[in-house]
Amino acid sequence: MAVESLRFEGIRGSNSYGDIAIDDVSITSSTCAVKPSAANPAFTSPTPPAGLSTTPAPFVKQSDFDCDFEKDTCTWTQAKDDIFDWNRAQGPTGTSFTGPTNDHTTQSRKGWYMYIETSAPRVVNDTARLVSKTALANQQYCLQFWYHMYGSHVNQLGVYIKVGATLGTPVWKKGTSLGNKWNFAEYQIPTQKSQFNIVFEGVRGPGYKGDIGLDDVKVLSGLCPSTVQIACDFEDSKLCGWTQDKTDSFDWSRNRGSTGSNFTGPAADHTLGTSKGFYMYIETSSRGTGQMARLISPSVGSADAKCMKFYYNMYGSNIGTLNVLMKTGVNNNQTLWSKSKNQGQNWVVGLASLLPNTVPYQVVFEAVTDYGYRGDIAIDDVSVFDGPCEAQVLSTLENFDFKCYCLSFYYHMYGQSMGTLKIRIEGTVGSNYQGDIAIDDIVFTSAIIFEGVAGTSFQGDIALDDVRLSDGACTGSSDYNTKCKFEDHNICGYTQDQSDDFDWTWQAGQTSSSLTGPSSDHSYGTRFGHYMYLESSGQHANATARLDSPEYQNSDGKLSITPKLQ
Template identity: 30%
Template sequence: MFGATVGTLKLLRQNIGSRDSELVWQRAGFQGNEWQMVQVHVTLQEVQQILIEASVGGEAGDIAIDDLSFTEGACILPEEFCDFEGAMCGWTQENDEEFGWIWVSGNDAIISSKPSVDHTTNTGSGHYIYMSSGSAHMPGQSARIISPLFTTGSDQCVHLWYYMSGLGTGTMNVYQQTSDGALYLLLSQSGEQGQWWRSAQAPLAQTGRDYRIVVEGIVGQGDQGSIAVDDVLVSPVSCTGPSHCDFEVDMCSWSNLIEEDDTDWLRNKGNSSAPSTGPSTDHTTSSSGHYVYVDSSVGRWGDRALLLSTILPSGSRGQCFTFWYQMFGHRVGTLRLYINNRTIYSTGEKLGLLMWTESGNQGDVWWRGQVHTDQKEQFWFVFEYQKGAESSGDVAIDDVLITQGACDPQPPTTGDQNDAVAVGVGVSVLVLVMAVVGTVLYVKRRRHSNRGSLVENDMLDGNFNLGFDECDLQDSES
């Protein structure tokens, strides 16, 4: 599923007799320019058939499927991954108490702040683990759920999707618990974070011991908050982001806000000769590396594409957010950067506060953008591109970086060295021409000034040479 307005792909099961159908899996919007495997566990108690439905989202996008198969039994998943669809994958409660994490689906009616869909299937019938902050629970009360044992390794990374929404949402902590019982905090998130699934990742500590992943939920101050977790993966590949992302491997936890925008940000390579497919080179490698971009040929004037970061920790000395962008094309549109946190979000500002903006054609070069922030709580960024009046050009982002402290001055652009030399030569020639013109004008003025002085001197000399006897004096009439 690749394209700016790619649409929706759905998998449904339909009863042969009644013709009633149930949605069991769906995806919408940009999912990457590569094949992805999907597995869906279904339990059939009567004769049913599988329906695959694709809907057109707009004028740009491709949806393709290949290699369908049906197998008996539950879906076979890697040991390092759990989507909570068939069962709990060996995850267990730390204590067998009434309060704790529960295995639910979006269709289970508990409280309104619970996710209506899971992350795996994006449907109400999909499952995840969930902990509420109901009135029967005391603030500060906690519950832990523990994974099966994983084998230690180098450069491992834990990925998961989480949902934290509702008044008084508490805290989610993720730990690495080694076989000797030691706990290492991997990540922590707190408070209201919007009504959507968010991605998080953290590098695992290299302790030399096998370990388990522990997810802890802590009840907040209100009774409407909820915390949910889905699609937990322990990967043998190093984490990407969030402090730095060059988009070479993936989107680094940056994601499209499909529920709020009109078109999508796409990840692509450079060196493409096709129109409206992004810059010819990325910023990272200055050749065929990856970046994210918006297809400016799609949609109408004013259409928006929103790119959401993961949740970022606050810093005691402030932080500098640096990114590289390219805006090339006549009336290409506007690029904006917003910052948000749970306090701002609670006031109704879905995008947050505007921190930076740029509009119009900025040339076929990469420019550096920087903003300094001094957030006292966890926060996130949102890039917004708003389409201009024309349907040509490129708007792209690459090499996003967050560093501690103030922003350091850096070169403002990374245009081609030949372009820089040409600009330098052009400026030198212009200065030389201006100098020559100035010299000529100065000489002319000097000559004119000298000529005027000579005339005045001749006239004065002539007057001084006149004798009184040469004067014809006449009496004036009275």
């Protein structure tokens, strides 16, 4: 199998107003759903699937509550007990770097929307409320709307169910800037015993760059037709309506940064990838085997199949099991997805098909402990899409019946003139950046070659340590059958290539050049532990040093490199 790479090339325009951005790149084993104008139709599907169109769907008014604000505010009115009013506007707001630049309905500057203007004389925590007409008691309602929260001073948008003169607490809220885009929200309003009003409240933040927009409000009779309200990134302390089960053994915890135990749990959340982002996890310290923690979604309903996407982290030597269940009654739980044991240090994507159901249901994340404290399980970034989950590369590879090995190693690349570290197996070369490579069906007798390429100066030392080869796909497990810590001067049978430009060096402590290379080994983290490195002093640019492994035998008869999926 050929090793290939993709390249994103951005070309600067004629001035500084030409920034280009990309995000969330994924590769799936299927044809492309959306055809660029220059695409080869032989390799693309004939029509894009539902949900990928960039053309806004027309706004269809179905009730007296519905409003796209194109002509007026419909049946929505300004509250009399707040500090200031919502504004009806089109195009950008009066302040740069905050608020919408167009409405949601028409996605143009000609369309109208509502927003709060947070410039003076507004001060922090000033509120503006928009109130619906009165809704009937003992009825089911689904609230849908689009909102825009962009600016460094954005505070909060909240939704209230006001009964009589009592506003209460928000039943839905969002805080902080979400970028210059419209976002969809949906909330299933619990059946009320009394008549009520729906209230949108915008709260001013610490500065003038805090404009919040609102558009295309709809109130549907009955259950919400989609499962959007399952979606959650857990940045909100209310957990988007997810609740702890009262009948399980213990609770899930909301956390940021690393968990309280070493060598288990994530180092950061998935949403932000930093110590400031939140996620949900189970703390397995002082827990026995088989204890359960369940996190339950709000009640939703859909007669159509949906796909729930989420990210999970199952890292540690004592990992138990994570299940996704569909709950349609007190004791009626159907397992939709399950994963057990150590899955590595990184966040991994999970997909669970939500089956069509004519009655309301809830989704449950159930974590079951194993024995030991290194068993923390975490989840983050739950989202829902229309249609069943398609066959992904992840599930396809899990179902293959082949012989597979995992090569794992630690490397150190520090210096201003860094070269390249490559792995070579039977002539196939793949650059490595994460330290995990899955090696599938090695041809007869094959050698693994570590190739170091010198940079442009002496500050380009590269080090290698703790090389391990194990049966099976890369999972982060420490149960390896072939490993090398390079503590023995025989270096586990690894040999210097005789056809390269220079050799790797067996070293302990700091390398001979300052401001480059490691100061200790990885195995023990001390200056007495040994590792392999290439000394770039005295070498010309692109000089190559190769370290060859012992031969590993297998008779399956083919060679391929399978990247580890994250």
